[in-house]
Amino acid sequence: MLPAWLPHDAVRRAVGAPALDEVHGELLRQWGSSEVWRLSYGLRSVVVKRATDAQSEEASAYSRWVVPLELPAPAVFYASSGVLVLEDVGRVTLEQEPTAGGFLAAASLLAEIHGRAVDGVSGFPPERAKELAARGGVAVDVTLLSEALAVLHQQAPLHVVHGDFVPKNLVSDGSRWTVVDWPLAYLAPHLSDLYTLVRDAVALGHDRGPIVARYVEAAGADPFLVDRQVLVGGACFCLLALTFVVEEGRRTIPGSGDWIAPLTAELADLVEQLS
Known part of the structure; x- marks a missing residue:
């Protein structure tokens, strides 16, 4: 019905x-x-x-x-x-068919999204890191993340961040790939979307290198800056995910409370790498 x-x-x-x-x-x-x-x-x-x-x-x-x-x-x-x-836009997701070619296509698609010039205000300014950590009760010092965000806002332009760029939201009709589910989108200079794409690819047994290289080539980007954007973006993703679970997820998604410990550990590791 x-x-x-x-x-x-x-x-x-x-x-x-x-x-x-x-x-x-x-x-x-x-x-x-x-x-x-x-x-x-x-x-x-x-x-x-x-x-x-x-x-x-x-x-x-x-x-x-x-x-x-x-x-x-x-x-x-x-x-x-x-x-x-x-x-x-299609019935097959990258989650259902997680091929190496699919992940490379997703990296190219992400470069296309980031290539669109956009005006606006950052949705993840440096001070937001500490704000989210406080809201989510996160037991990780995010000072280094705030500092890295401040530098990144000077080094890279703002672009649209999808906010949940993962295989389940990448859909193909057999000839083209499309990104679905945009409610979490905002503007920022980091690369949390590339971080989550690579994160899932590695978990499925794919190599990180070719995916990042495809993005760098398609975007015409500085590979050293991209590495920093991915690291900062990963920490931002973890902070947002933790805040979501604490404020909403535990109420709306069964079992999401179990995500808190691994997300906190992941955030701590990423922040440590920023030093």
């Missing part, structure tokens, strides 16, 4: 169905803060999302960055009251 919150007219128009009861629904995800369905009629399909809390910021990210910069994301057919009707 389809959920009652669906925007009936928007869904019917998007898939070309004469009536909503002729639309087939497939539940893709159901957490406390989000619910995602694939809805189809014949050969046409869309993805519909309902979100609360941090997940509800996706429409804002689309209007601020995704649409103006023409980023590689699903098109939006409808957006209202935390509900989005989105283009269905």
Whole structure:
């Protein structure tokens, strides 16, 4: 049975169905803060999302960055009251088929996103590190991270950070790759997205070197600066993840409290490497 919150007219128009009861629904995800369905009629399909809390910021990210910069994301057919009707960009994720070629393609895609010039204010200024550590009750001294962020803001331009650039959010239709789930996007000079991509690739047995090299080549970047951006970005990712778990995740995602200890250890290791 389809959920009652669906925007009936928007869904019917998007898939070309004469009536909503002729639309087939497939539940893709159901957490406390989000619910995602694939809805189809014949050969046409869309993805519909309902979100609360941090997940509800996706429409804002689309209007601020995704649409103006023409980023590689699903098109939006409808957006209202935390509900989005989105283009269905494919059924295979990098998580489902974690090939070396897929990770290299993702690195190139990330370089494309970072190549779009953007104006705005940093979403991760140096002082935010200590603010997040306090909010999340993090038992790691992040002074070195704040200092590294201050330097990085002078060395590198701001770009759009996806905020959850991981295999499950990289989707292919067989010919192109697209990035989905943009509610956590913000502007920053670090490379947390490349950090999370490499982190998952290494966990799956792939080598870090070729992925970073592909990004450096595609972005025309300084490899030494990229290494620093990845290190700082990894620490920023851990801080954001810890704050999310403490403030929201334990309530909306079962078992997420178990992430706190390993994330804290990961953050401590990254901060130590900044010295």
